[in-house]
Amino acid sequence: MMSNKNAFIWEGYQKRRRRVAVITTVLIILIALCAVVMMTFGNTVYSLDTVFRVLKGEEIKGATFTIKTLRLPRLLVGLLSGLAFGVAGNTFQTLLRNDLASPDIIGVTSGSSAAAVFCILILHMSGTAVSVISLLAGLLVAGVIYFLSFGKGFSKGRLILIGIGAQAMLNAVTSFVLLKGSEYDVPTALRWMNGSLNGVKLDRVPGLLVTVVTMTIAIVMLGRYLQILQLGDDSAITLGVKVQVAYIGLIFASVFLIAFATSVSGPIASVAFLSGPIASRLIGKGRVNTLPAGLVGALLVLASDLIGQFALGTRYPVGVITGILGAPYMLFLLVRMNKKGESVS
Numbered sequence: 001m002m003s004n005k006n007a008f009i010w011e012g013y014q015k016r017r018r019r020v021a022v023i024t025t026v027l028i029i030l031i032a033l034c035a036v037v038m039m040t041f042g043n044t045v046y047s048l049d050t051v052f053r054v055l056k057g058e059e060i061k062g063a064t065f066t067i068k069t070l071r072l073p074r075l076l077v078g079l080l081s082g083l084a085f086g087v088a089g090n091t092f093q094t095l096l097r098n099d100l101a102s103p104d105i106i107g108v109t110s111g112s113s114a115a116a117v118f119c120i121l122i123l124h125m126s127g128t129a130v131s132v133i134s135l136l137a138g139l140l141v142a143g144v145i146y147f148l149s150f151g152k153g154f155s156k157g158r159l160i161l162i163g164i165g166a167q168a169m170l171n172a173v174t175s176f177v178l179l180k181g182s183e184y185d186v187p188t189a190l191r192w193m194n195g196s197l198n199g200v201k202l203d204r205v206p207g208l209l210v211t212v213v214t215m216t217i218a219i220v221m222l223g224r225y226l227q228i229l230q231l232g233d234d235s236a237i238t239l240g241v242k243v244q245v246a247y248i249g250l251i252f253a254s255v256f257l258i259a260f261a262t263s264v265s266g267p268i269a270s271v272a273f274l275s276g277p278i279a280s281r282l283i284g285k286g287r288v289n290t291l292p293a294g295l296v297g298a299l300l301v302l303a304s305d306l307i308g309q310f311a312l313g314t315r316y317p318v319g320v321i322t323g324i325l326g327a328p329y330m331l332f333l334l335v336r337m338n339k340k341g342e343s344v345s
Contacts, residue, residue, distance in 0.1 A: 038074065046063055082302065089258075111142070
């Protein structure tokens, strides 16, 4: 028979699994509701029946263009980008054991933004070319930050501090380029910098879908190592984990997710920063909340886009709304860390 202690542990495990299942289901339902509203509501309101008929291939005057060309790409890019930001942000924060270690705080997205603004304002490029260059720039900046974080060994605190410094430098570069750019191109650059789902095209979805699926699967498969790494590098080495290989794999997958999503939708502020802590608060600490964090990210993007489009009288890019949500949380986190005497390392 199972001892009382083992029975207690098993009961706690089952309770945690049920909680995860319930929270995940609720998040999926909320995302589905946001998707329904995005597909049916706008300047013209369409019924669900009309939406399904258009998606099945039926040509309906006015509705086909609105649903297939405007609303469907917006929904899919918002959903996939939110998943990417949520998964990557949670992975960074869990791996580095610091809530400040979000990709949009330690400079990963700043490289993509600086490159994109330079391409738009100085080189007068647009479309896919801007996205490709911003993707490559994001990967390059992440690689440089990771390389510089080595001293006698890899340092998580050094990576965060170097990343914050890189972000400040790249933001300065972006501001300089904005001042030098043509005034006619500045609105396009600003819209991209804020993170926006306006004007996204359906042809960007397949690449984003493949990236999100493959990199998320990679992170989930490495989840066991991610959980062990939370115990500390020494404990992980004792348990047989190849620490540097695990770090490289997890960081590369997360950076690629962030860089690719940013190249499509722009750097949607605070989603990577907020998703992990919200998922942990909902499900509890002590586990790797990769998929719940991704779902929280998707819900944040879709809900914020609806708020920005319809709730405030004036239409705002989704990144403006998520940025407003993220700022108070960052202040709260810094105050809490100061009270506890914690540091970024």
